[in-house]
Amino acid sequence: GQQVMQIPQYQHVQEGEDFTTYCNSSTTLSNIQWYKQRPGGHPVFLIQLVKSGEVKKQKRLTFQFGEAKKNSSLHITATQTTDVGTYFCAGGSEKLVFGKGTKLTVNP
Amino acid sequence: GAGVSQSPSNKVTEKGKDVELRCDPISGHTALYWYRQSLGQGLEFLIYFQGNSAPDKSGLPSDRFSAERTGGSVSTLTIQRTQQEDSAVYLCASSFQGPQAKNIQYFGAGTRLSVL
Structure with missing residues (x-):
């Protein structure tokens, strides 16, 4: 079945640094969605x-959504402590399939 | 209601007992998903209901897990003979799926299950 892979699994940055998470699908996607889960939420x-x-x-x-519609990325410029959380990508034309997420921690 | 409602918010049970977790989706949403999330981990897909179609049960980890969705609305996830490894947060999400729909998932706050 369809698989959505996400890297990195964890990312720790200093406040003000940039952050990027990448998402790759085993199949062409009709669309890609991104979700954020705050700690405890x-x-x-x-x-x-x-x-x-x-x-x-x-x-x-x-x-960004790739030209082949099989990959996507989320880039955060100048991270802030409010950006802390886990970022998930998800794709699928009918049943949505989630990546495992990238957990972002920000050191103030 | 305005959002997806899950109950109870917390459930503590003894090993071997059965538990039922409830999800009230957003009114009119055709699709309903159950996920399990262990501490610090990603979303583990359990089951997917879409309209009147047969549910996709491919994510259920064992035959102790079952779910139903009555009248295309409320869903109940049942775990029989609970084990300690069942301890996790169980999340429900609903979405409206259709030709012009974005299929955005709206999540409930989850039920935190602790099996002692």
Whole structure:
């Protein structure tokens, strides 16, 4: 079945450094979604990308969808302590399949 | 309600007992998912309901786990003869799936299950 792989599993940065997490699918995706789970919370939807090569920005967050629609990335510029949490990508035309997530910790 | 509601929020049980976890999805959402999340880990898919289709049970870890969705709305996840390794947070999510829908999942706050 479809698999969504995400790397790295963990990332620790100093506040102000940049952060990137990568997502790869074993199959072509109709769309890719990103979610954030704060410590002690539940995953919350951030964004959806649909088009090949699409790039979307939310303040310091930049999301990209690969040309082949099999990979995606989330980049955070100048991390802040509020960025702490686990970032999940998810893809699938019907049943959504989640990656294992990247846990981000930020040292103030 | 405004969001996905799960109950109870916490459940402590003894090894060998059965437990039932409830999920009330957002009204009108056609799809419902159950996930398990152990401490510090990712989301482990358990089961997926979509409309009137047969559920996708491929993620259920053993035959002690079962789930049903009544009337296309409320879902109950049942764990029989609980084991200590069943201790985790059980998350429910719902989404509206359709040709023009984004299929965004909305998660409940989860049920934290502790098996002693």
